[in-house]
Amino acid sequence: MNFPLQLSRFLVSLGLIATSAFSTANQDTKYAEPGFILSSIKPLQLIAADINQGVIESVSLLPPGASPHAYALRPSQIKKIHAATAIYWVDPLLESFVKKSFNQYADKSFALAALTVKPLATTTAEALDHTLETPEQHALHSDEEEAHSEHEEEHNTDTHLEDEQDAHQGHDDHQHSPVIHQHKYQGKDLHIWLSPAKALQIAKLMQLNSTKLFPQHSALLAANYQRFEQNINDLDFQLNAQFNTLRGLGFLVFHDGYSRFVEHYQLNQLAAITLNPSKRSGAKHLAQLRDVINEDKPVCIFSEPQFSAASVKTLVRNSAVNIAQLDPLATDINVDKDRYVSFMKHFAQQFIDCLGSSSP
Numbered sequence: 001m002n003f004p005l006q007l008s009r010f011l012v013s014l015g016l017i018a019t020s021a022f023s024t025a026n027q028d029t030k031y032a033e034p035g036f037i038l039s040s041i042k043p044l045q046l047i048a049a050d051i052n053q054g055v056i057e058s059v060s061l062l063p064p065g066a067s068p069h070a071y072a073l074r075p076s077q078i079k080k081i082h083a084a085t086a087i088y089w090v091d092p093l094l095e096s097f098v099k100k101s102f103n104q105y106a107d108k109s110f111a112l113a114a115l116t117v118k119p120l121a122t123t124t125a126e127a128l129d130h131t132l133e134t135p136e137q138h139a140l141h142s143d144e145e146e147a148h149s150e151h152e153e154e155h156n157t158d159t160h161l162e163d164e165q166d167a168h169q170g171h172d173d174h175q176h177s178p179v180i181h182q183h184k185y186q187g188k189d190l191h192i193w194l195s196p197a198k199a200l201q202i203a204k205l206m207q208l209n210s211t212k213l214f215p216q217h218s219a220l221l222a223a224n225y226q227r228f229e230q231n232i233n234d235l236d237f238q239l240n241a242q243f244n245t246l247r248g249l250g251f252l253v254f255h256d257g258y259s260r261f262v263e264h265y266q267l268n269q270l271a272a273i274t275l276n277p278s279k280r281s282g283a284k285h286l287a288q289l290r291d292v293i294n295e296d297k298p299v300c301i302f303s304e305p306q307f308s309a310a311s312v313k314t315l316v317r318n319s320a321v322n323i324a325q326l327d328p329l330a331t332d333i334n335v336d337k338d339r340y341v342s343f344m345k346h347f348a349q350q351f352i353d354c355l356g357s358s359s360p
């Protein structure tokens with residue numbers, strides 16, 4: 001349809017020509033398909049963008065720097081949810097601010113914490129419905145997860161995406177740190193994007209879902225996933241080596257959201273400053289933290305860009321501990337290729353720099 005320019009403007013102003021408030025100016029050249037994939041938080045958006053590169057745009061619902069633990073939706077964001085082609089989020093317990101809205105779109109939204117992708121070698125897009133488990137089905141696997149935490153089975157090279165299993169096999173060194181490696185979370189920490197193994201699962205799920213939506217782009221989606229998997233495995237191999245000499249060094253984190261990463265790389269997290277980031281820590285908890293600082297002598301305390309560092313500074317007054325920052329929501333990541341692996345690299349480097357700087 002070729003309207004004269006003035007007529008087009010007139011019709012647009014009346015709302016008679018559909019315009020998407022969310023499309024970018026150069027979408028036609030960057031993405032084969034109109035519309036967009038919506039992720040609740042930026043780290044999920046980075047995975048979605050890597051997988052859907054060249055196919056469809058990926059956007060984040062939460063603005064950079066906002067914490068999913070305390071957020072209220074705006075009307076423009078509710079419109080975005082309505083218009084999205086597919087929606088990814090973690091869990092109603094993590095992003096409670098979108099629980100009601102996302103549940104209204106159950107047909108196109110995926111709560112990733114409750115979903116497990118399996119068996120990957122034979123999974124096709126047509127089989128997607130059967131590979132996505134409901135939370136009830138997932139509960140049936142909790143026994144398996146506990147069996148996993150005992151680390152009695154051998155690592156299977158073909159199924160390295162299983163929950164909490166390392167993306168690289170062969171470092172069976174759990175015996176050297178029985179106290180450090182407590183598995184107190186039993187795979188229930190909802191900050192799932194901080195586990196490289198879980199990120200691979202998420203990426204696989206997104207690939208399968210997009211292949212179902214856009215079968216004409218199945219080859220590109222498969223290539224995007226392969227690149228993602230290769231990048232993660234390479235980084236994981238590198239990080240395991242880099243963390244080798246840092247595993248015993250104690251540190252404190254700001255909020256209790258790092259167990260996926262800490263357990264994956266078997267690091268020595270001594271405590272979290274806040275157990276609930278939307279509340280102030282109580283006097284009793286602060287006293288316990290001071291005991292940990294005095295007795296266990298952590299090497300680092302990590303604050304976060306989302307929260308005020310004032311409480312951290314007060315805590316470490318008169319002690320030699322280093323203060324550094326972790327960015328679990330990828331606030332500072334601005335790349336347009338290999339986005340998730342860039343984030344993970346940057347995130348891990350924050351640990352490596354701080355713990356490494358104080359090695360004797």
Ligand SMILES: [Zn+2]
Nearest residue numbers: 069191255257
């Ligand atoms: Zn958190």
